[in-house]
Amino acid sequence: MSTSSVSKGCFVFKPSAKKKKRTLDVGDYFIDGCEGSGNSELRFKLCQSLWDKMKTETEVLQDELNRKILDRLLEFAGRPSSTFQHGADDWAARMRASEIPTAALVLGVNVPDHDMTFQSLSDLLRQSVTPHVASVQAKECGALKHLMQRVLERLMGTVVSVDEEEEGDEEAEHASTQLHNKRVHCSLGTLCDWYKSKTKRSNNGTPNKKRSSHVRDEQPQPPVVIIFKDLEAFNPRVLQDFILICSRYVEHLPLMFIFGIATSPSTIQHILPHSVSSLLCIELFQSLSCTQHLSTVIDKLILTPQFPFKLSGKVLQVLVGIFLYHDFSVRNFIKGLQLSLLEHFHSQPLSVLCCRKKEALANVLQLSHQDLESVRQLPSFRRYVERQEPQEQVNLLTDDTHIKGVCQKLIKGLRKYHKNFYPILRCLHTLTSSLPKYPLGKQIRELYILCLEKNVWENEEYQSAMQLLRMLARDELVASLQTCAEILKPVKAKKMRNVLDQLEDLLAKFKQLDKVSGETAANGEEITSPEKGLQKKTDLFQLQKTLLEMKESRRSKKMSPFEILRNEAVDFIDSLVRCYLAPPESQPLNEVCYYSSSAVVRRHLNATPRTSIQTALSNPYHYLQNDTLRSEDGTVSNAAPDICIVHKLHLECGRLINLYDWLEAYATVVSAAEGTHPDSDEFGKVDELKHARFIQAVSELEFLGFIKSTKQKTDHVARLTWGGC
Template identity: 65%
Template sequence: MTTSSVSKGCFVFKPDLKKRKRTVDIEEYFVDADDDCSYGRERFSICRSLWEKIKTDTEILQDELNKKILDSLLEFIKKCTSSFQCRSDEWSCLMRASEIPTAALVLGVNVPDHDMTFQSLSDLLQESVTPFAVSVQAKECSGMPKSNLMQKLLERLMGVRVTEEEYEEDPSLSGVPLQQKRVSCSIGALCQWYKAVTNVRKHIKFSPGKYCSLENDVLQCPPIVVIFKDFEAFNPHVLQDFIFICSRYIQELPLLLVFGIATSPCTIQHMLPHSVSSLLCIELFQSLSCTQHLATVIDKLILTAEFPFKLSGKVLQVLVNIFLYHDFSVRNFVKGLQLALLEHFHSQPLSVLCCKKKHALLNAQKLSHQHLEMLRQLPSFMRYVEAQEPQEQVQLLTSDKYVKEVCQKLLKDIRKYHKNYYCILRCLSSLTSSLPKYPLGKHIRELHMSCLERNIWETNEYESAIQLLRLLAKDELVATLKKFVFVLSQYLYSTIPFNARIWFWNKYTMLCPLGMHVEDVSEGITPLGKDLQKKTDLFHLQKTLLEMKGSRRTKKMTPFEMLKNEALDFIDCFVRSHLSPPELQPLHEVCYYSSSGFLRQHLNATPRTSIQTALSQPFYYLQNENLKTDAGTVSSSAPDICIVYKLHLECGRLINLYDWLEAYATVVSGAEGKDPDSEEYGKVDELKHARFIKAVSELEFLGFVKSTKQKTDHVARLTWGGC
C-alpha cells in the first residue's frame, strides 16, 4: 500500500480481514487436507475420551495406593491434635521436652510423582483436620536464609488460608484491607494471629464452598501443619533455625512438621545435628514402591481388553526403560502413554475404529472409499486377503460393501483375541512367576513384551519353564495349579470353551488328593530295583547293576504323573492357541501403536549428542551461510567455543593449553583476513587470549575438559568421539 501526496499527512490503512490469521481449534490438527478422507473430528473425540479415561484411572489408582499411608498420617496428626487440645500426658511430655511432632514421609526417588501425593495430603488435611496446612519448597526459600522460610509460612497462613471477612471480626484488624496488612516476620506474630483466629472466628473457610465449625471436638484448636516437600534440597541452616525457634513456642502453637524424603530417613540425621533433631518427635511413614505402582498402572491400563488402545512390544519397552533407568516416575510413564495415544490418533486415519465395540462397528459401516483403500493397503489385511479363496479375494479388492462386512467381523475377532490373550497371559504368569531364576520374567509385563514380539512357545525360556513345572514337587505343583485355576475363573467373559474349563477343573480336583500325600515309592520300582533291597554280596550286586544298565525297561508312571502331564499339556495347548503375537491378527494396526523411534526421540533426551552436534555443525543452529563447511572441518568465522571444541577433538587424553591456544589463534587469524605470510598471522594477543580462556571455561562447564594435577599446563579430555 502506497500513497502519493504533495503535503505531509497521516494515512490510515484498514487491515485485510481475509488475511487475518484464524485461530485453529485443537481438533483441526486431526483434519487432513481432504476432510472427506479423514474423520478428524471423530478421531479427536475418541482420543480425548481415552485421554480423560487414562487421567481419571491413574488418579484413582494413585489415591488407592496412597490411601493406607495417608490414612496413617492423618491418624498421627489427629492424635497429636487431640493431645494438644486435652493437654494430655503425651503432649505435656512433648512440651517439657520442647519436641515438635514430626512425620517423616519417605516417598522414594520418583520425585515427579511427589506433587500428586502432597496435593492429596493437603486436600485430606483441609477436609478433615485443619485449614492451616502449608506446603513449602526449597526453591521458594533460597533468598534470605533466616527469614524467607518464616515469611513464606506467614504469607500463606495469613494471606491465603484466612479470608478478609474473618479479619474484620477482630477489632484490631477491622478496616484494614488484606493486601495492606503487614505483620512482623516472627513466630510471635504467628502466635498472636493464631490466638485471634481461634478465639474470634466461629467458622473457618477450608476451600471454596466448604466450611467447618470450630465447635467440633477435632477442630477446637486446629494444628498448623508445615509440609516440606523436598526435605533434602533445603538449606540445613535454615531448617535448624526454624526448628529451634518453633520448639520455643510448642506450648502455645500446635505445630506439626511433615518431611517429604526421597532417599532415606538417615537424611534427617545427616542434615540436622543432634541438638536440633532431639527437638523433633519423629514417626516414620513409608510409601508404596514406585515399581509396584507401575505394575498396577500397567495392569489397569495396558493388560486389559476393556481399553481399546494398545502398545507394541518395542513401544512398551521404551516406556519401561525410561522408567527404570531414568526417573522411576509413574507420572512420566503415563505422559508417555498419552503421547503415544495422541500420535496414534493423529497419524493413523483408521484409528477411528479404535474405540468401544459398539462405536467401532458403527464407524466401520460409515467408512468412505478412501478409508477402505487405506484399509486394503494395511499389511495385515493384505496377508488376510492372500489367505482367502480367489473368488473372495476379488470381492475384497473390488466391493466396498463386502469389505465393510469383513471389517466388522475382523474387529470382533481382534476383540475376542484380546479377551483370550490377557486371560491366558495372566494364567501363564501365575504359573511361571515363582519358578527358580524366572525363565519367563518375574513381572507380567516382561512376559507380555515377550509374547508381543514372537511366539513364546518357540523360545528356550518357555521350554525351561515347562520343564521346571514338570519337576516341581507334588504339593508345589498343586499350589501352582491352584493359582492357574483361580485366575482362569476370574475371566468369565473370555471365549475359552466351557467344556475345556470343566475338563481342566476335573483334572485339578483329581490331582489335589494325590498331591496331598506321597505314594508308596515301591510302586514305581522295577523288579531289578527290588533286588537291590535284598542282602547280597559284591558279585551279585555287580551283576544286578550291569543288568539294570543294559535293560531298556521304562519306569511305570504313577497316577499323579499321568494327571500332571495331562494338565501341563492342556496348559501348553492353551498357550499355543491364544498367545500368538498381535501382528498376526488382521487390522491390528488400527489399535496398536508401534512407532518406538518417535517416542524415544521426544521422551528420551540426549543432551550430549545435541551439544556435540551444535558445536561441530553450528550452521544448523545459527543458519549462517558462512558457517557451512564440509564434514570434519570448521569455519574460521565460527563461534570461539566451536573452534576450540573442534581443535580439542584432534588431541589425546591430555591437552597442552599453550599448543591449543596457538592453534586457536591461527584459525582466528584466518577469519580476520590477515596475510598468512605476515608476522601478525597467528600471533596471540590479549584479546585472543581472553576469548580462548572464555571458550575453554565454557567447555569445562559443559563437561568436555577438566583441570588435572598430572601437569599444570594441561587439561584432561573427558569425552571421546564427536558428531
C-alpha cells in the same frame, strides 16, 4: 503504513482487525501436522476421548494405592488435635516435654511422583484435619530466615518481611509482631499470635450454636502442619535451628512436621544430631514401592481389553527401561504412554478404528477409498489376503464394499483375540512366576513382552518352565490351578467359559485322586521299593546289584495316577498357550491398535544432549536453517557462529591447545568471513572485538565440557574430547 512529517516523532499505528491471528488449540496442531488424510479431526476426538478415560482410570488407581498411607497420616495428624483440646498444660504433658509429633514419610527414589502425593496429602489435611498446612522445599529455604518466611507466608496468607540486618536465631524467635501495610515480621511469636486470634475467632464467630459446639468438641484448635517435601536436600544447620526454635513454642502452638524422605529413615539420624532429634516424636510411614505401583498401572491400563490402544513389545520395553534405569517415575511412564497414544493417532490414518467396538464398526463404513488402500497395504492384511482363495483375493483387492465387510469381521476378531489373550496370559504367569530362577520372568510385564515379540512356546525358557511344571508338587499345582480358575470366572467370553469348565474338571479329578489315595492309606496298603534293601547290611557286590535293580526299576516304573493327571494338566495349559497367546502380529489389522515406533518414543523421552550439542556445533545449519551455513563436505562455514568456528578449530589440535595460536587461527577465519582481502594488513589481525568474541566462545566451550584449564602450561587449555564429531 507511512506518514510524512517535517520533524522527528513517534507515531502509533493500530493493527487492523483483519490481521488478527486466530489462536490455535491442540486440535489444530494435531490436524495441521497430519498430511493427506481427511479424518484428522475425528482421530483427534477419538484420541482425546480415549486419553480422558485412561487418565480417569489412572487417577482412581493412584487414589486407591495412596489411600492406605494417606488414611494413616490423617489418623496420625488427628491425634494431637484431640489431645490439644484439653488445654496447653495437657498438651505439654502429652508431648513429653516439648516433643513435636513428626511423620517420617518414606516415598522412595521416584522423586517426580512425590509432588502428586504431597498435593493429595495437603488437600486431605485441609479438608478433614486442619486448614493450617504449609509445604516447603529445600531450594527455596537456603537460610533459616527464608525457611521461616516461607512457612509464615503459606500459613498466614500474608507478606512476611525479613530484616536483612537481623541475623541469628534470637531475632527470628523474639521479633515482635508489627502489622504494617499487611506485612508482618518473620517470627514464630507472630505465628502464635495469629494462631490464637484465628482459633478464637473460629470458636466465637459461629452463628449456629449447635454447630459451634459440635465443631468445638471435634477440633477446636487444629494442628499446624509443616511438610518438608525433600528432607535430604535441606541444609542440616537450617533444619536443626528451625526445629530448636519450634520446640520452644510447642506449649503455645500445636506444631506437627511431615518429613518427605526419598532414601532411608536413617537420613534423619544423619541430618539431625541426637540433641535435636530427641525433640521429635517420630513415627515411620512406608509408601507403596514404585515397582509395585508400575505393575498395577500396567495391569489396569495395558493388560486389559477395556482400552483398544496397545503398545508393541519394543515400545513397552523402552518405557519400562526408562523407568528402571533412569527415574523410577510412574508419572513419567504414564506421560510416555500418553505420548505413544498421541503419536499413534497422529501418524496412523487407520487409528480411526482404534475405539470401542460399535464405533469402530461404524467408522469402517465411513472409510474412503484412500483409507481402504491403506488397509490393503498393511502387512498383516496382506498376509491375510495371501491365505484366501484366488477369487476372494481379487474381491479384497478390488471391491471396496466387500473389503469393508471383511474389515468389520476382522475388527470383531481382534476384539475377541484380546478378550481371550489376557486371561490366559495371567494364568500362565500364575503358574510360572513361582518356579525356580523365574524362566518366564517374575513380573507379568516380562512375560507379556515375550508374548508380544514372537511365539512364546518357541522359547527355550518356555520349554524349561513346562519341564518344571511337570515336576511340581501336588499342593502347589492345585493351588495354582485354583488361582487360574479365579482369574477366568469374571471373564464373559464363551471360549473362556469352556476353558473354565475344563479347568474345574481337572481340579475335580485332583480332588477325587486325594480321596482314593486316602482310602488306600487307610486300608494299610504299602508300596514296596528296592530302596528297602539298602537298609540291610550287605557287601559291595550286593550293594552294586541292588543299585542296578533300582535303576532298572525306575526305567520300567509306571507313572502314578497323580503324575498322569499332572501331565494332563500341563498339556492342557500348553494347549491354551498355543491357541490364545499368539503374538499380535498374527492378527489381521493389528496395526490399527498397536503402536510400534519405539525410535520416536526413545527420541522424545530419552534425551541425548551430547549428540544434540555435537550436531549443533559441527553442523549449525541443522538448527539455524540458514543457507549460508549449508556445507556438503562436513566443513563449517566461516559465517557460522563463533562457538562453531572455535569448536571446529579445536578439533584440529592435540591434547593441549595453545590459546594464542587458537586465537590467530580464529581471527584468520573471521577475517575471511568479513570479506577482508588476504593480502591486506588487516587480514588476520586480532583487534579487541575479535579478542572478546574469541574469549566468549572459549568460555562457552569450557562450560559445555569440551576443554578445561590446565596447570601444565599457563597459556594452554586441555582438550577433553577425542576425534571429530
